[in-house]
Amino acid sequence: MVKNIKDIKKIKLEGTNLSNVYKQVAINENDGWNDYVMRIFTLQQGGFTPEHSHPWPHINYVIEGKGTLYLDGVHYTVEDGFVAYIPPNSIHQFKNTEDREFKFICIVPKGYDK
Amino acid sequence: MVKNIKDIKKIKLEGTNLSNVYKQVAINENDGWNDYVMRIFTLQQGGFTPEHSHPWPHINYVIEGKGTLYLDGVHYTVEDGFVAYIPPNSIHQFKNTEDREFKFICIVPKGYDK
Numbered sequence: 184m185v186k187n188i189k190d191i192k193k194i195k196l197e198g199t200n201l202s203n204v205y206k207q208v209a210i211n212e213n214d215g216w217n218d219y220v221m222r223i224f225t226l227q228q229g230g231f232t233p234e235h236s237h238p239w240p241h242i243n244y245v246i247e248g249k250g251t252l253y254l255d256g257v258h259y260t261v262e263d264g265f266v267a268y269i270p271p272n273s274i275h276q277f278k279n280t281e282d283r284e285f286k287f288i289c290i291v292p293k294g295y296d297k
Numbered sequence: 298m299v300k301n302i303k304d305i306k307k308i309k310l311e312g313t314n315l316s317n318v319y320k321q322v323a324i325n326e327n328d329g330w331n332d333y334v335m336r337i338f339t340l341q342q343g344g345f346t347p348e349h350s351h352p353w354p355h356i357n358y359v360i361e362g363k364g365t366l367y368l369d370g371v372h373y374t375v376e377d378g379f380v381a382y383i384p385p386n387s388i389h390q391f392k393n394t395e396d397r398e399f400k401f402i403c404i405v406p407k408g409y410d411k
Contacts, residue, residue: 184380184381184382185366185373185375185379185380185381186379186380186381187378187379188379188380189378209358209380210356210380210382214382215354215384216354216382218332219333221356221358221380240329240330242324242330242333242335244323244335244358244402246360246378252299254299259299261299264301264302264303264360265299265300265301266298266299266300266302266323266324266335267298267299267300268298268324268328268329268330270329288358288402290404
């Protein structure tokens with residue numbers, strides 16, 4: 184399977200603890216990846232994901248833009264070319280801090296694409 | 298764990314069936330990811346990976362540049378923003394076709410970071 188993420192439908196996430204977050208499902212079990220799901224998140228201007236924790240890990244790669252990643256008490260400034268491993272049960276949050284899109288890959292174990 | 302891939306050591310791959318290929322190990326079990334390894338490959342000008350197959354899958358995301366991905370009889374033109382799932386035992390090869398670096402993520406199951 185080969186595809187351009189520009190051709191994947193963007194879903195706007197709804198919630199009281201997030202803002203301006205869009206998700207695309209890039210690779211999942213329908214493509215053959217049986218145990219993880221690759222999603223692409225886009226935070227538009229002012230966008231942020233929830234400050235939360237959960238029992239599964241995720242793996243991130245920042246594709247474009249610049250923002251902050253809060254992880255277990257530390258605010259990291261991250262931009263394209265940064266990777267992160269978010270351990271299970273750690274508190275974390277992504278925020279877009281610039282006037283352009285902030286886009287990153289987020290890989291989670293199958294069943295946790297929420 | 299948060300890191301910039303610019304700070305990760307590049308290893309030049311050696312072999313008779315590849316050229317101008319550099320690998321960085323971005324996330325592995327030392328970071329907490331117990332079952333997969335995220336690597337970053339850079340193909341310099343004229344670079345290509347082997348045309349080969351193997352019993353494990355890999356998951357790719359093109360970060361920058363432009364090239365071709367040969368997969369099971371089809372040559373795809375790919376550039377930044379393309380994803381691919383390479384199924385086990387499928388014949389595949391990446392080639393850089395431009396005068397700049399071609400860089401992509403390649404995720405493999407643990408034990409197959411070769």
